[in-house]
Amino acid sequence: MDSRLLCCVALGLLGVGTWGTGVFQTPKYLLTQMGTKTSLECEQKLNHDSMYWYKQDSKKLLKAMFSYNNKLLIGNETVPSRFSPESPDKAHLNLHIDSLEPGDSAMYFCASS
Numbered sequence: 550m551d552s553r554l555l556c557c558v559a560l561g562l563l564g565v566g567t568w569g570t571g572v573f574q575t576p577k578y579l580l581t582q583m584g585t586k587t588s589l590e591c592e593q594k595l596n597h598d599s600m601y602w603y604k605q606d607s608k609k610l611l612k613a614m615f616s617y618n619n620k621l622l623i624g625n626e627t628v629p630s631r632f633s634p635e636s637p638d639k640a641h642l643n644l645h646i647d648s649l650e651p652g653d654s655a656m657y658f659c660a661s662s
């Protein structure tokens with residue numbers, strides 16, 4: 550059997566806030582099946598106006614995904630439409646991912662400023 554069919558999508562989240570900076574990502578680690586949908590949540594308690602999602606792929610390249618300022622999308626580094634960010638208020642930026650693909654396996658970082 551094609552081993553790729555058995556494979557899963559691993560999403561790692563390492564909150565910058567894990568080290569006490571006030572940014573919290575949940576869940577921390579996620580192993581899920583391709584084709585499913587999932588959500589990554591991020592909250593910051595720093596009263597910042599801007600929030601960001603970055604993706605670090607297996608080649609260790611850190612890429613900007615989305616930037617938000619005060620609930621408004623201000624940056625989209627041509628992320629596929631399977632990724633839909635949602636900012637219910639300026640302290641939260643959630644990332645919903647539809648129909649997971651192998652290339653989505655990565656570390657996802659949330660940040661605020």
Ligand SMILES: *[C@@H]1O[C@H](CO)[C@@H](O)[C@H](O)[C@H]1NC(C)=O
Pocket residue numbers: 622625626627628629630632633634
């Ligand atoms: C981001 O840009 C891509 C490419 O233009 C587009 O397909 C996608 O829908 C955009 N995402 C959002 C959340 O606007």
